[in-house]
Amino acid sequence: MSYLPPIIPATILGTLATVGVFLTFGAPSTALMAGPILVETPETPVAIELFTSQGCSSCPPADRVAAKLAKEENLVVISRPVTYWDRLGWKDTLAREENTKLQRDYAFQGLSGRNGVYTPQVVVDGQRGTVGSNEAIVRQYIKQSAKAPAALALRPQDDGSVIIGVAGDTSKAAHLTLVALDSHVSVKIGRGENGGRTVNYTNVVVDETRLGEWNGGKASFTITPNQLSHIGADRYALLLRSKNAGPILAARYVVRGEENGAS
Structure with a gap:
């Protein structure tokens, strides 16, 4: 197993130091490797949310794009199967009503690009929407979202817990959420538009936990x-x-120590 030190812009390092978050460079200690650690990236990661459905014949190409993007270290890719295609004869085995609500809330707030409630839809950093299979447009939006107004860093503890440092300046109140994911799911679909097909899904939401509220500045x-x-x-x-x-x-992303280097 290899270990690579995180590459973090100097501006972010200075900000994180002010909130009491320190990252160790070089080989990690035994205690560090035993607990969950942060997979750092060269740039501030961009969040990609794919709204998809097992009942949508246009979705498998978008699911493949999501799998491809998930291999890139500057992206956090999350698949959010929705429920509203279930009426067509096949109940999506991964769908969550919370995903459907979030997509509708996005549409209500108004996304730039292609707004609305449809599948497959990719939402980039909660701001820009497009058809999920249109990789060229998705990548265009990723470039436009390369800089974020806040930074997250993790400090693992000997007891297996993790302290999260948050720093940044924003006028908007925000909440920090931990999203539990299943990194790979294969589903054999029995009926509906994809009946008889086996479709692979990447980083599917299993559960979400609200960790707390943030109003800018320093917090943990x-x-x-x-x-x-x-x-x-x-x-x-x-x-x-x-x-x-x-x-x-x-x-x-947050992964357990033994997964570092494999992500």
């Missing part, structure tokens, strides 16, 4: 070991989202 939050042991989840992400389905101000 804690993740307990139990919160990183959700049944059916093998990966986790942090989302700092403006309230009322607003823009995502920061995002990070």
